[in-house]
Structures are given as C-alpha cells and as structure tokens.
Amino acid sequence: MKRRDFLRLGPAGIVLPSLINGFTLKAFAESPLVSALTQAPTETDHVLVLIQLNGGNDGLNTVIPFDQYDNLANARSNILIPRNKILKLNGGGNAGFHPAMTGLQTLFNEEKLQIIQSVGYPQPNFSHFRATDIWMSASDSNQYINSGWAGRYLAEEYEGFPMGYPNTVMPDPLAIQIGSFVSPAMQGPSVNMGMAITDPVNFYNLINGIQGPAPAGRGGKELTYIRQVAQQTQQYGTVIKNAAAKVTKQFSGYPTGNSLAEQLKIVARLIAGGLKTRIYMVSLGGFDTHAQQVVASATDTGTHALLLKRVSEGIKAFMDDLTYLNAHKRVLGMTFSEFGRRIKSNGSVGTDHGAAAPLFVFGHYAQNEVLGQSPEIPLITSASDNIPMQYDFRSVYASLLKQWFCVPDSILQNVMLKNFQQLQVVKKTAPCLSSNPDLPPNLENKLLLTNYPNPFQSSTTLSYESFGGHTLLQVFNTEGKLIKTLVDAEVSAGTHKITFENEGFAPGIYYARLQNQSLQLTRTMLLGR
Numbered sequence: 001m002k003r004r005d006f007l008r009l010g011p012a013g014i015v016l017p018s019l020i021n022g023f024t025l026k027a028f029a030e031s032p033l034v035s036a037l038t039q040a041p042t043e044t045d046h047v048l049v050l051i052q053l054n055g056g057n058d059g060l061n062t063v064i065p066f067d068q069y070d071n072l073a074n075a076r077s078n079i080l081i082p083r084n085k086i087l088k089l090n091g092g093g094n095a096g097f098h099p100a101m102t103g104l105q106t107l108f109n110e111e112k113l114q115i116i117q118s119v120g121y122p123q124p125n126f127s128h129f130r131a132t133d134i135w136m137s138a139s140d141s142n143q144y145i146n147s148g149w150a151g152r153y154l155a156e157e158y159e160g161f162p163m164g165y166p167n168t169v170m171p172d173p174l175a176i177q178i179g180s181f182v183s184p185a186m187q188g189p190s191v192n193m194g195m196a197i198t199d200p201v202n203f204y205n206l207i208n209g210i211q212g213p214a215p216a217g218r219g220g221k222e223l224t225y226i227r228q229v230a231q232q233t234q235q236y237g238t239v240i241k242n243a244a245a246k247v248t249k250q251f252s253g254y255p256t257g258n259s260l261a262e263q264l265k266i267v268a269r270l271i272a273g274g275l276k277t278r279i280y281m282v283s284l285g286g287f288d289t290h291a292q293q294v295v296a297s298a299t300d301t302g303t304h305a306l307l308l309k310r311v312s313e314g315i316k317a318f319m320d321d322l323t324y325l326n327a328h329k330r331v332l333g334m335t336f337s338e339f340g341r342r343i344k345s346n347g348s349v350g351t352d353h354g355a356a357a358p359l360f361v362f363g364h365y366a367q368n369e370v371l372g373q374s375p376e377i378p379l380i381t382s383a384s385d386n387i388p389m390q391y392d393f394r395s396v397y398a399s400l401l402k403q404w405f406c407v408p409d410s411i412l413q414n415v416m417l418k419n420f421q422q423l424q425v426v427k428k429t430a431p432c433l434s435s436n437p438d439l440p441p442n443l444e445n446k447l448l449l450t451n452y453p454n455p456f457q458s459s460t461t462l463s464y465e466s467f468g469g470h471t472l473l474q475v476f477n478t479e480g481k482l483i484k485t486l487v488d489a490e491v492s493a494g495t496h497k498i499t500f501e502n503e504g505f506a507p508g509i510y511y512a513r514l515q516n517q518s519l520q521l522t523r524t525m526l527l528g529r
Contacts, residue, residue: 046404047271047330049280049318051260053311053337055287056128058304059357060343060387061294062101063115065374067094075381076345079294095370099300100309103316104360112319113362114425117372118390120356122474122482124339128288131338138394138416145417176240176270178263178282243273251321260284261314268318272325278405284310287337291348311335315362332363332404332426336393344381355386355480359396365404365430371423376524378478378509386480388511388522395420395515403430419470423518448495449514455526459501462486462523464514468493472515475500475525478508491516502527 060072061079064086073080086096090109095117097105107113123141125131130141137145247269254261263282270277286307294302315333322328340357356375361367375387398416401407403426413419448465464473464487473487483505486498500512505527512523 045276045330046332047278047280048400048404049264049267049282049331049333051311051315051333051335052281052283053287053307053335054128054283054285055289055337056131056339056341056353057287057307057337057357058289058293058341058351059118060341060375061304061351062098062308063117063358064096064098065094065377066096068374068377071377071379071381072343074379075343075377075385076351078296078349079299079345079351081300085300089370091368092370094374098305098308100305101312103312103314104362105312107316107319107362108368111368112364112366113360114367115370116359116361116391116396116423116425117370118356118375118387119336119359119393119396120340120389120480121392121394122389122476124355124386124389124480126339126353128338135336135338135393138397176267176275176277176280178266178280239275240270243270243275246273247325251317251324253320254317255310255313258310258314260310261317264314264318265321268321268325268327271322271331272327284314289341289350290346290352291350293345293350296349315360319362328364332361332366332400334362334396334400335360340387342383343377343385343387344383346383352383356389359393361396361400361425365427367424367427372520373522376511376522382478385478388476388478388513389480390513390520390522391423391515392420394418395423396425399423399425421470421472421515421517421520449512449521449523451500451512451523451525455528457502457528459499460525461497461499462512463495463497465495466491466493466516467519469517472513473498474513476511476513477505478510483510500525 060076061081064081065072066083066086069083081098085099087099087101087105088096089105092108092115095115097108104113108115121134121141125134125141133139133144134141137143137147139145244266250265250269254265260282267280267282270280284307286303289304292302293304294300315335318333319328322331336359337357340354341351342354345351372390375390377387378385394416398412398420399422401415402409402412402422403424407415448463450464451460451462453460462473464471469490471487471489471491473485474482475484475486477483484500484503486500487496507527507529510525510527512525514521514523
C-alpha cells in the first residue's frame with residue numbers, strides 16, 4: 001500500500017488536546033486547499049478566516065431588499081422585519097441589514113465589508129449533508145469529490161507530507177479549525193488522524209522526537225507512519241502554545257456568551273502571535289429555522305435575531321481586536337452557509353430549505369460594495385419558489401485564491417476544476433494582488449440582456465452583450481434549478497444572440513442569468529401556455 005493511499009483511508013487531521021481557553025484545535029495535515037495556498041508562487045503572510053453558519057441561513061431576513069419589500073411582505077408576512085427597523089447602509093443602495101446586525105453595519109460603513117448577493121450553484125441540493133459537501137469540495141451538485149476546494153493538484157506535489165514537516169520554512173500548522181466538532185469543511189482527500197495521548201512515555205517520545213519501534217512485518221510501516229504524524233501534531237501543539245503565549249493582552253470588547261466571538265478571539269491571538277497558518281475555520285450552528293424563527297409579535301426578535309447578533313458582534317469584535325493587535329491588514333474573512341431559505345415562509349413562523357443567499361467578505365482589504373442586484377421577488381410566490389442565483393460560490397473561492405493568495409491562472413483552473421469568473425472581492429490597493437486587466441468603468445450600467453418575445457411559447461431569442469472573455473448564459477426555474485446552459489465559452493466583444501427553445505418546460509417564470517467576467521445580470525422570462 002502506498003503511503004499516500006494509506007493517508008486517504010484515515011482521518012483528515014489531528015485533534016489536539018485542549019490548549020487555549022478550553023477549545024480543542026485541529027491541525028490539518030494534507031489538505032488540498034492548504035497545499036494550494038502554501039505553494040503559491042508569491043510569498044505572502046495573508047490569512048483567510050472562514051465562518052460557517054451551519055443549518056442554512058435565511059438570507060432574505062439578513063440582507064433585506066428595500067425595493068422588493070412589498071412583494072416580500074406578501075410572501076412572508078409572519079416573519080418579515082418591519083421596514084422602519086431595517087438598518088440602512090452608506091452606499092448600500094437597496095440593501096439593508098437585519099436590526100440585530102449593527103456591528104456589520106458599522107463595518108460596511110467603515111468600508112471593511114462586502115455583500116455578495118444571491119450566492120449559490122446550479123441544481124441546488126437541499127440536504128444539509130450533501131449541500132455542505134458541495135460547498136466544501138466545490139463540486140457540481142451531481143459530482144462526488146473527495147478533495148477540498150483549493151489545491152487538489154498539489155496532492156501529488158505533497159506526496160511526501162508529513163515527512164519533513166514542520167521545518168524552518170513552514171514550522172506551523174497549515175490550517176487550524178477551532179472547536180471540538182470537526183467540520184466537513186476541511187476533510188478533502190485527507191485523513192482524520194485523531195490522537196489521544198494517554199501514556200506518559202508516548203507523550204515524552206512525541207515531544208522529544210522519539211518513536212517506539214514498530215513491529216516487523218505487515219502493518220509495521222503504516223504504524224510507523226501513524227506515529228510520525230502524531231509526533232508532528234504534538235510539535236504543532238507546541239508552536240500553537242508558544243504563539244498564544246506571545247499575546248498577553250487583547251481587545252476588551254468581545255461580547256460574553258457568544259461562542260463565535262470566543263472562537264474568533266483565539267484566532268486573533270494566534271495570528272498576532274506570529275503563526276504562519278494561512279487558513280482558520282470557525283462555525284456557529286442553529287440556522288435551520290423551520291419553526292419559531294422569530295417572535296410572532298415582534299419579528300425583529302427571536303432565534304434568527306439572536307444568531308445574527310452573535311455573527312455581527314463576533315466579527316466586529318474580531319476586527320477591532322486585529323486592529324488593536326496591529327494584524328488587521330493580514331486578514332480577510334468570509335461567511336457562508338450551505339444554503340439559504342425559501343422566499344415564502346411557512347405556517348410554523350419559520351422558513352424551509354432554499355437555494356441562494358448572500359455571502360459576506362470582510363477585512364481591511366475587502367471590496368466595499370453590494371455586489372449584485374436585489375433578489376427578485378415575484379408578486380405571488382409558491383412554497384417551492386427560490387430566489388434566482390446571481391453568483392456561483394466557486395467564483396468567490398477562485399477570486400479569493402487569486403486575489404488574496406496570488407494563486408496563478410495556470411494553477412487556478414486545476415484547483416477549481418473549471419474556469420469560474422473572477423469577482424472583485426479584494427481592494428486593488430491590497431498587496432500581493434494578481435494583476436488583472438481592469439474593466440472599463442461603469443460597465444454595470446451598460447451590460448445588456450434582453451429576450452424577445454417575452455412572454456413566449458415555443459422559443460425566445462436572447463440578445464446579450466459581452467465585453468470579451470469568458471461568458472456564461474444560463475436559464476433557471478423558480479426553484480433555482482439550472483434548466484439550460486446556453487453559453488459557456490470565451491466570447492468576442494460585442495452583441496450576440498442565441499435562441500432558447502421550449503423543450504417541454506412547464507409554463508411559468510424562468511430566469512436568464514448572464515455573467516461576463518466580473519459582471520452579471522438576471523432577466524425574468526415568462527413561458528406561456
């Protein structure tokens with residue numbers, strides 16, 4: 001058995017004993033995401049912090065569209081936030097925040113937060129487990145991939161890992177997850193190498209670099225390998241403790257009783273303590289709000305309000321702490337959830353599993369804007385209706401890898417399995433930013449997407465404008481499922497036409513989605529009887 005094959009059979013990391021404030025930390029070994037980042041051709045001290053909102057966050061009560069409010073009120077009158085309580089954003093256009101999100105409102109107004117509207121993927125899956133797997137692997141919904149979303153190709157280059165690690169070039173864990181629960185986010189093709197130190201002899205062997213002799217014969221080589229991984233993990237535990245010890249004072253404004261804030265406080269401490277770790281992951285559960293999402297008599301309160309308050313206050317305190325520790329320019333963060341919720345609320349004062357939802361990118365160098373249009377809400381909605389996807393989540397991943405970690409184009413497409421459009425998620429003033437040719441200004445106001453006839457029966461002709469480069473034109477139904485990909489290619493600059501044929505589709509509303517480089521538009525089309 002090859003060592004790499006054996007690695008894939010086991011667990012994905014080592015769960016360390018409780019080290020800081022009662023939290024366990026997981027040091028990830030051969031994660032493809034981590035491999036891509038540590039092998040980036042440009043040296044960088046950048047850090048990415050991923051915040052997973054487990055359960056499927058209700059995006060329509062998180063980022064509330066003022067211009068769609070009346071139709072939204074028709075669809076979810078029993079849970080909708082009162083218009084006069086929605087938090088307004090400076091330069092946020094028609095987007096407003098849930099009233100519990102004052103911390104993120106402040107970050108947006110301080111130009112440290114980006115809102116990306118309607119993030120999802122074609123053919124959404126509404127199972128928590130499968131949807132999470134899709135987000136973590138960056139696969140299509142009908143693919144099953146055992147590797148992580150960034151760095152797959154480097155599994156070959158890191159075939160010898162963990163042999164020789166830690167070393168002087170990379171003495172620290174490649175990625176750290178805070179919390180005792182091992183999220184599927186970092187499983188990838190790696191192993192889940194949990195360790196428990198129960199024997200003092202084994203403990204001192206680990207910290208002194210001594211391995212007990214393995215038995216001869218079959219299995220001895222693999223046992224030696226396991227012991228070496230365990231020894232490496234103990235060394236990582238030491239550097240984590242040393243980094244934490246360097247920070248003796250932090251920002252005093254962290255909220256109490258907030259598990260997300262407590263996790264982020266540890267992350268800030270380790271970053272400021274000098275770890276070269278590139279990826280941190282934290283999580284907050286409870287977002288599966290099928291029932292009692294709000295208090296019926298006061299819809300701005302209740303379960304969802306409390307969750308959003310924890311997210312908002314936790315991120316704001318984390319950002320303040322990084323500034324206090326003079327580490328704020330090194331860090332970019334991203335929130336995500338496995339799916340959003342349906343447009344229409346249910347009779348249990350809650351919402352059911354849905355498709356696309358907003359995503360936040362935050363940090364000193366986060367692009368400050370609302371990217372995308374307000375989600376389009378029909379006048380009359382059914383229980384199965386979802387908001388149309390505007391941005392593929394894999395475009396966000398690809399943009400972060402290229403713009404924050406400087407992964408070159410030659411590697412990026414192998415990493416992401418396909419060519420996904422770049423979105424501007426990082427300010428162009430950030431160091432170590434890939435050099436992309438800038439689009440001419442104000443193209444958002446000129447991007448063209450029309451169809452005629454509309455309504456239509458047998459077919460309709462879509463006319464679209466491309467500014468050159470990769471162009472994607474898709475058609476979705478109201479449940480968020482991809483019906484047809486009309487264009488997915490490098491297209492010359494200019495106006496183009498293509499026909500969408502009715503192949504026996506059910507009458508109703510369909511959405512055409514155009515993406516050209518970082519720009520996108522959606523258009524409503526009506527298929528008649």
